[in-house]
Amino acid sequence: MRVLGVDPGLTRCGVGVVEGVAGRPLTMIGVGVVRTPADAELGDRLVAIERGMERWLDEHSPGYVAVERVFAQHNVRTVMGTAQASAVAMLCAARRGIPVALHTPSEVKAAVTGSGRADKAQVGAMVTRLLRLDAPPKPADAADALALAICHIWRAPAQNRLQQAVAAHRTQAAPGTSRTPRTLKGRTA
Amino acid sequence: MRVLGVDPGLTRCGVGVVEGVAGRPLTMIGVGVVRTPADAELGDRLVAIERGMERWLDEHSPGYVAVERVFAQHNVRTVMGTAQASAVAMLCAARRGIPVALHTPSEVKAAVTGSGRADKAQVGAMVTRLLRLDAPPKPADAADALALAICHIWRAPAQNRLQQAVAAHRTQAAPGTSRTPRTLKGRTA
Numbered sequence: 001m002r003v004l005g006v007d008p009g010l011t012r013c014g015v016g017v018v019e020g021v022a023g024r025p026l027t028m029i030g031v032g033v034v035r036t037p038a039d040a041e042l043g044d045r046l047v048a049i050e051r052g053m054e055r056w057l058d059e060h061s062p063g064y065v066a067v068e069r070v071f072a073q074h075n076v077r078t079v080m081g082t083a084q085a086s087a088v089a090m091l092c093a094a095r096r097g098i099p100v101a102l103h104t105p106s107e108v109k110a111a112v113t114g115s116g117r118a119d120k121a122q123v124g125a126m127v128t129r130l131l132r133l134d135a136p137p138k139p140a141d142a143a144d145a146l147a148l149a150i151c152h153i154w155r156a157p158a159q160n161r162l163q164q165a166v167a168a169h170r171t172q173a174a175p176g177t178s179r180t181p182r183t184l185k186g187r188t189a
Numbered sequence: 190m191r192v193l194g195v196d197p198g199l200t201r202c203g204v205g206v207v208e209g210v211a212g213r214p215l216t217m218i219g220v221g222v223v224r225t226p227a228d229a230e231l232g233d234r235l236v237a238i239e240r241g242m243e244r245w246l247d248e249h250s251p252g253y254v255a256v257e258r259v260f261a262q263h264n265v266r267t268v269m270g271t272a273q274a275s276a277v278a279m280l281c282a283a284r285r286g287i288p289v290a291l292h293t294p295s296e297v298k299a300a301v302t303g304s305g306r307a308d309k310a311q312v313g314a315m316v317t318r319l320l321r322l323d324a325p326p327k328p329a330d331a332a333d334a335l336a337l338a339i340c341h342i343w344r345a346p347a348q349n350r351l352q353q354a355v356a357a358h359r360t361q362a363a364p365g366t367s368r369t370p371r372t373l374k375g376r377t378a
Contacts, residue, residue: 042291043283046276050284070269080259083269084276087235091277094232095239102231 004062005148008086014141018149028131053092065093066152069102111151193251194337199270203330207338242281254282255341258291300340
């Protein structure tokens, strides 16, 4: 599977494409950052992020997009921008029918380092090792985007099994209801 | 001037179009709600909001879009969805080159009722009176969207003067810098 990981942000949106399956060596296909000028109008910055995302989707045709789940517990001003950038990334993927998955920062850290509380350096070091790179990708947003993609590849089998179980349960519990087809879509797998 | 007001939300996005100028009676051109199903995938909900916004922009060709400014101080879960819905609304407008303005809830309430702490009923009553409607628009999100549009029409002259003053000041302070043209665009007026 080929996954585009997105570490959303208004000023820097990390993007990284990884190909592989769980239990086999992974390959980095591309990594980079979509930047927007801090002094531009908010609407124009969102348009710039959209254009950047479209370029990455066009060029790499990922089968899945994994975006960092945003929480509002930290800096309020930053978090709003992050939520808005993530909305544009999700919109671009969903518009093409590409399944979008959200992973929390701790899920990503735990997936690549074994600890949900690992620091940036540890995540960068593990991304470098797992993708057999010469040096950690810079800036940290780019490394985080690759970590998101790796996390998604490794979590996908478990998520698929969980989703199938939930879907089977719902089918038994409420046969023929209109909600059933939606839960069977498996969009986050 | 014709303004599309947007009260952003994932489940209900209020939209209202008002035409007029400050100091003259205003006219309601259209009002409604863009809805998305709560059990749909987040990406698909954002696509649905994009389609709804595009329809409103196509049909009414507003010269300005006024969106409620989102704060992260209240319910964290709701606020993230609101920020994401507002991002899609701003993106749709900016993509067409339509200037986007943000107004806080208190600015909107103060503009239409005289008090920044007015309740929903008061806002609904004033929107009804100012647009000479038979009854308050339902749901409240639709009335709030009209209030946003009215607020923008009434604040626009002051904002224009302020923006021109800021632009003039920057031009004097730093002649020939690359930042100057951007501040002269007057996108939020």
